[in-house]
Amino acid sequence: MNQPLSIPDLGANAVDVDIRNVDLSYGANHVLKGINLHIRPGEFFAFLGPSGCGKTTLLRLIAGFNQADGGEVLVGGRDVSQLPPWKRDVGMVFQSYALWPHMTVKRNVAFGLEERKVPRAEIDRRVAAALELVGLAHLADRRPSQLSGGQQQRVAVARTIAIEPKVLLLDEPLSNLDAKMRVQVRRELRDLQQRLGLTTIFVTHDQEEANTICDRIAVMNDGIVQQVGTPMELYEKPANLFVANFLGTANILPGRVVREGGERFFDIDGGVRLPIPANVVVPEGAKLVFRPQHASLGRDGAGDVLLPGTVVHSEFLGSTLRYGVRIGAAEVSIDTPFHSGESLRQPGSPVEIGLSLRSALWLAA
C-alpha cells in the first residue's frame, strides 16, 4: 500500500524513433512521399503543417493503424513496421479522446491494462500513479461527462501513460479546447513530458502550439518534410518560402536579379531597385524575405538599404505600431516601437523603409 506513486523508468529508458523512406498512398492520392525523420530519445517533437499535409497519417502509421506502401518505422532500433499497434510500445492519444462515457475515470484508465491482462494489483498501482501524474486522483470516480474538456484530455493522457509506452503519440490533443484552456493544457503537457522524459510526437497545424511546447518541429507540406529544426532555427533560417510563411509573419518581395556594370541588383516587381551586396548568394528564382521587425520606417533604424513605399494601413498595437506598406507591387508589414507622443502615419503617406539586408533572406519555393 505504501509504494511510491510513480510510473517507473519511462524517461530513463527513452527511445528514439526512426522513420525511413516512408511512402503511403490512398488510391491515386500520394499522401506521404518518402518521409525520413529521426526523433531523439526523450524529445518532444511536432509534426506541423496545414490541413491535409499528411501529419495524422504519419502519426497513425507510427502507431500501427496505417500500413506504409514502403519504408520502415523503428522504435528504439527495433523495426516495428510489420507489428500490430499493441506490440509497438507506443501509446496514442486521439483527437477525440475516445473515453468510455459509461465508465468512471479510474475504469477508463484501467481499461487498456485489463485488456492486456495485467494483474489487478499492478493495474491499481498504475492507474493511481497515472492519475496522480496528471493531477486527477481526486476525480477518479467521476464519469467523463462530469469533467471539463481539459480534464477529459488529461484522462486520455493518463490512460495512455498507464500502459507505459516507450513513445507517446498525441494527435491534435488541444483542438477540442477553447483558446484559454489550450494555453493552460499545453503548458501542463509540456510539464508532464519533461517530468516523464518520454519521447513524444505531437501533431498540430498550429505553429504557436508547436513553437511553445516542442523541442523540434518537422514542417510538412503536401506529404513532404520541408524542414526539421528547433522553433527558433525554423523562424530564423527557414529553408524555403513555405516554411518562412508558415512560421510567423514573412514579408515577401518578388523580383528578379539583374546585372549591370559588374554589379548585381534585385528589381522588385513594380519597379523598385535594390543593390545586392557582393557576398550575398541569391538562389535561382529566389524572393527577398524579411520579418516585420527587420525593417524600420525612415532612416533611423538598423537598415542598410532604403526602399521607397506608401503606407496602405496603420494600426496602434500598444507597444508597437504596425504598418502595411506597398513597395513596388508587393505589400509588406513593418513593426516599429511606439514612442510617446508619436502619431500614426496615415494611408497614402510616402515612407522610406530601412531594411537590414543582413537579416533578410533570399528564398525560393
Ligand SMILES: Nc1ncnc2c1ncn2[C@@H]1O[C@H](COP(=O)(O)OP(=O)(O)OP(=O)(O)O)[C@@H](O)[C@H]1O
Ligand atoms: N482513410 C483514408 N482514406 C482515404 N484518404 C485518406 C484517409 N485518411 C486520410 N486521407 C487523405 O490523406 C490526406 C492526408 O490526411 P491527414 O489526415 O494525414 O492530413 P493532416 O495533415 O493530418 O490534416 P488535418 O490537420 O486536417 O487532420 C488527405 O488528403 C486526406 O483526405
